[in-house]
Amino acid sequence: MRPDSPARLDNWLERLQASGCRLTNARRAVVAVMVSSQRALGAHAVFHLARQQSPALGLVTVYRTLDTLQALGLVQRVHQRQGCHSYVPACDAHQYLLVCQMCGQADPVEAGALDSFIARLARRSGFQIREQWLQLSGICHHCQPQPA
């Protein structure tokens, strides 16, 4: 679990409640799994993890809760090679994601120079950029074959 997770969990639950969701144990379990996840998780993986907290959880609740969390901007979808997708806690506007194709590890990285590039692009093209979403997929340090 991330060090800031308990406060973050409360914040996510408040946002969910404010959006009109009833905070059932099943929903809480889904939120608890997502808030502390450092990997991209598919709905089935969330289901299996959250069921340890809430055995009565159904897959439909997982899908609905993930949709709501995404609509609130708390999680973001990660596209996988097979055409399916999974979810990670949303990163800041000035970060982008490095996602491992082997283990699903998702690391937010500061955009740095990319930010000024995008600002220049907006100026040059006259295009008003409202959202930016960049994901780089590859193989993380741990999953790379070690040199012999």
Ligand SMILES: [Zn+2]
């Ligand atoms: Zn990996």
